Amino acid sequence: MRYVDEYRDGRAAHALAGELRELVEPGQNVKLMEVCGGHTHAIYRHGLDALLPPEVELVHGPGCPVCVIPMGRVDDAISIAERPEVTFASFGDMLRVPGGRRRSLLEAKARGADVRTVYSPLDALAIAQREPDREVVFFGVGFETTAPATALTLLRAREFGVRNFSLFCNHVLIGPALRAILDSPDVDIDGFVGPGHVSTVIGTRPYEFVCREYRRPVVVSGFEPNDILQAVAMLLRQLREGRAEVENEYGRVVREEGNPEALAAIDEAFAVREDFEWRGLGAIPHSGLRIADAFAEWDAELRFEVPGERIEDPKACRCGDVLRGRAKPWECTVFGTACTPERPLGTCMVSSEGACAAYYAYGRHTREQVSA
Amino acid sequence: MSDAVITLADGAGGKASRKLVEGLFLEELRNPMLEPLGDAAIVGENGTRIAITTDSYVVRPLRFPGGDIGELAVNGTVNDLAVSGASPLALTAGFVIEEGFPVAELRAIVASMAGAATVAGVAVAAGDTKVVERGAADGLFVTTAGVGLLDLRAVLGLEHVRAGDRVLVSGGIAEHGIAVMIARGNLGLSLDVRSDTASLLPLTDALCSLGPELRWMRDPTRGGLATTLNELAAGAGLSVRIEEQAIPVRDDVRAACELLGIDPLYVANEGKLVAVVSPDAADEALALLRAQPLGANTALIGELVEDTQPFVLAQTPFGTRIVDMLVGDPLPRIC
Secondary structure, three states: OOHHHOOOOOOHHHHHHHHHOOOOOOOOOOEEEEEHHHHEEEEEHHHHHHHHOOOOOOOOEEOOOOOOOOOHHHHHHHHHHHHOEEEEEEEHOOEEEEEHHHOHHHHHHHHHOOOEEEOOOOHHHHHHHHHOEEEEEEEEEEEOOOHHHHHHHHHHHHHHHOOOOOEEEEEEHHHHHHHHHHHHHOOOOOOEEEOOOHHHOOOOHHHHHHHHOOOEEEEEOOOHHHHHHHHHHHHHHHHHHOOOEEEEOOOOOOOOOHHHHHHHHHHHHHEEEOOEEOOOEEEEEOEEEEOHHEEEEEEEEHOHHHOOOOOOOOOOOOOHHHOOOOOOOOEEEEEEEEEOOOOOOOOHHHOOOOHHHHHHHHHHHHHHHHHH | OOOOOOOHHHHHOOOOHHHHHHHHHHHHHHHOOOOOOOEEEEEOOOOOOOEEEEEOOOOOOOEEOOOOOOHHHHHHHHHHHHHHEEEEHHHHHHHHOOOOOOHHHHHHHHHHHHHHHHHHHHEEEEEEEEEEEEOOOOOEEEEEEEEEEEOOOOOOOHHHHHHHHEEEOOOOOOOHHHHHHHOOOOOOOOOOOOOOOOOOOHHHHHHHHHHHEEEEOOOOOOOOHHHHHHHHHEEEEEEEEEEHHHHOOHHHHHHHHHOOOOOOOHOOOOOEEEEEEOHHHHHHHHHHHHOOOEEEEEEOEEEOOOOOOOEEEEEOOOOEEOOOOOOOOOOOOOO
16 A cells, blocks of 8 residues: 555664664663654554664654544534434544443434434534534534634525534644643653644644744654654664754655635634643643634524533543653553543543553553563 | 343444343243343253354345345344354244335245255244334344354363464454445445455364364354453453454444544454464465455454453554454444
8 A cells, every 4th residue: 555555664673773773872761752642553553663672662642633622522512412402423433432420422323313424524514404403513612623614604695695514612722732731740841742634734833933932842743654664773873973953754745835615714713722622631721722702593593502511521531641641651640440442531542642542452462472 | 230221232242242131031030041141042951052143134224235134134033043153944933023114025035044044944934014103113124043052073162272272263354344334325325345245164174173173153243243251251261362464344333433433343243253263273374264255354362361350361563452342332432
């Protein structure tokens, strides 16, 4: 398969691993955060951590869009979905996410709510056009990666005058989340593997503040094993040479300026919220998108009354620490016991891109062998 | 939880399904024949060697490239008998039909059942029909059951599986699941992937000649190869080590899985066999299966090893990972 196989070549990977060993000094401890859940998933899916020198530690960041939706927002979604007139359309992986009382959209569906899986927000708009008697609500989640498609859907809804469609908007922004992590106490991340998909939209410039203000290097990376190893090598080289710059490993897809059309659509349809609550990280200023005033008519939060309750993250759960790189998944006392992918307690166990879920699904054998 | 309800995950063939079967059905219906939870149960007094099995089919759409619900209902039940080391004597078929269903379509589906039954050399010897009001069923549901005579050469069971035994899979995985997903038409993908639905009898028959060197067989349907291997590991109390790159997957199926963010290990098959054989018989088993048209792409994918805890471990070109049981439906990830 072109564009895949060449980046999964084992021999090239082992050569890169050799290069990585040359780039660290024995006894050195380098902490690198892979921001995006797609990277976390790929690292465990391919068993990549085995190829890193022991001096390099990967910390799993907050870039799993499903994981960061707070429980109160899930409850709001369920309350909209349970209205008899509503058809609630969502991406598949949001369906299993538990809200407060550990209920999910999947359970609401089993109890009679009209919840449907879609692969694109435009599919939800098409349902609204096909079924004019239903109130179709789309559950908008994701970073700048998915926000443009949602924005375009709003533009289309206005263009075609589809009034029985609305959006429950939970889109979030990567930059403010990075800043929040850099500003937290006892966080000592030496560099960042920058998100690939988000960067196809926003480009590489929005990460410059990380280098300028925090003196940390950022390398935007693709999602194949050899992309990630290459990005780690580029970060180690920067650290070794005392540089802190934004570099682009994913040049076959990501451009410095991003995708101007996608950014324009986001600008037109959305506005930045004062703050938005993230599961595990708390409220982060200017980190979420709301529907722009010009599109208020399509705002599900204005059309339907939602409980809007804030629900504390479970006390036993250390997701916040995991997301900041202060704890590893297996250091959390509920990991694999009270909190599993079937019945997740914390955010990181929810989607296969969450650090705990990825570790639970793919990685726990090595650790159990080491400790056995 | 007393107010719990059934969700779609309970029927997806992964962890939740297993919990439902063990925690509810087995608990209420417990008996020695049901207890092994195999593909078919062995019934009768000492001396008689009869296998029985049943399966319901609710696939949507009813027809898809490579097959339809009728063919699936015959092959699925034939295969449950086949992997238990039995050759089918007869099948039964029950039809739940929604009011308004076109007779011509029903006839076509039953005709393809007849075709599949002829290929498998088995008759549909009894049946039942119920018609329900519009909305009470989605077009057509089919349930088949089968009885078979156990092959006296084979002594199959997880209790016979030993460390060092080898694991084979009879060809490219994930074809049925991907064909059905594409046939639903809402992915905007056009790929020529056909369901692999087929009777496994020629393959299981060939392997039974290995006698006790053949330890265990299964058809990796719902939940895919990953779920079958997890059942093997848990039942044998051994880890299954597989070589990820040795697992046959057609290029276009792999590409579709990449696009959808789905791991082919978790996608359903309807005409593939997983077999465990002794290390000494591995080459012969490979040759026997490859000699059959249905098994031409058979591969040795791994072996059973002693471990602290039974896992399925995949060796990738980079390292090792766990292959866990499926949680929920394999829905595409969003980014």
